[in-house]
Amino acid sequence: MYTIDERLKGLPAVKEQVVQLYQSLNQPHLAVPGRSAGPATAYVLGLRGPSGFAVFVYLYLSEAGECAVYVPTSGTVPADKYQSEEAEALGFVESMGFIMDNLNFRGRPPDEQETIIRSAPVFQREPPAPSAVPGVPMEGGARPPTGSKGGVVNIGKLFAAFCLALFVASCAHVTQEDRDSAQSHYDLAVGLISRNGQQSYVEIEKALELNPKLAEAWHVKGILLHHSFGKLDEAKVAYDKAMELKQPFSEAMTNLGNLYMDMKRYDDAIALYEKALADVLYGAPFIAHGNMGWAYYRKGDTRNALEHLKASVTINPKYCLGYAKLGEIYAEQGQEDDSCKQYTRYRDACPDAADGYQKVGQCLLRAGKKEEAVKSFAVCVEKSTNLDLKDSCLKLKEQP
Secondary structure: OEEEEEOOOOOOOOHHHHHEEEEEOOOOEEEEOOOOOOOEEEEEEEEEEEEEEEEEEEEOOOOOOOEEEEOOOOOOOOOOHHHHHHHHHHHHHHHHOOOOOOOOOOHHHHHHHHHHHHHOHHHHHOOOOOOOOOOOOOOOOOOOOOOOOOOOOOOOHHHHHHHHHHHHHOOOOOOOOHHHHHHHHHHHHHOOOOHHHHHHHHHHHHHHHHOOOOHHHHHHHHHHHHHHHHOHHHHHHHHHHHHHHHHOOOOHHHHHHHHHOOOOOOHHHHHHHHHHHHOOOOOOOOHHHHHHHHHHHHHHHHHHHHHHHHHHHHOOOOOHHHHHHHHHHHHHHHOHHHHHHHHHHHHOOOOOOHHHHHHHHHHHHHOOHHHHHHHHHHHHHHOOOOOOHHHHHHHHHHHO
């Protein structure tokens, strides 16, 4: 079942989220509730998100410059249910008279994928103004397409030529070879972030030298400058550049918010987290909620802090940091039972995190359950790769 979500005016996803994209070959005349009747183009868009997969239906009414976004009443589904959701969406639009064409989004080169993201109405934040469907070149003097047979525009069949023309016009200074090489350096940099920050930085600089418009590379540069080298001002410049090149770029917004947290600019951080959360297709809203909760706590607003941290673990029950921060706040508020409950959830959600066993062991010890506490400390010793934490758990385990 599908219903119109009046809050949505588009589905501005990033290419990594797109599972499949279909577009109608025809433009039947439709009367959509609350919109002006007229010829419509249909899109069926499958997206992957943090909690599963969802298939949306987007109708663009070209003469009125209006749209309707239909969302599945079933919400997100696991991967093994995706095909049935896609089939239901295609059946839904075909029942309106649309003939759908698979644009083979995932099989296209990255530059063509980006072109589709930039030009297709379904990915825009607002429906395009009344005109030809964006991205389809018109011959001089041609009129915008209508629902008549002669005016039907087949983007699915014309798109290859359009992408080639756009590529030649817009990429004169960056060859495809440079783009591919930049992507390779970027991928290598990402793989090195946690193991060798300096080498990762070398690779990201090579990527940007080859393709200075690679927003994701600017984002990674900001992360490295921030967390590996502590150069906050330079990191901010990199994050800002990433957000300038890619809009929206909610991951970069969230990381810039984290930088503001380190600078104790809590209000600025909260504003960025809120902006990231306003992006309905942001892939990791639990991170923004969790970080916003901690920002509120650092400001002294415990109520809002708990609200956002609880939201973070509701959205993602495996979000370890959310449970850990909730446990910490409750402990500092003197709410022992609530604190231990959250630390237990932290341990259960993230069984490889050694400090979870330490915190649960301390809760058990305070509850007089020494035998269980000793077992928890022993697991901490076994799992810990941090020598200080290992020593701490060993002392707790062996204390009389």
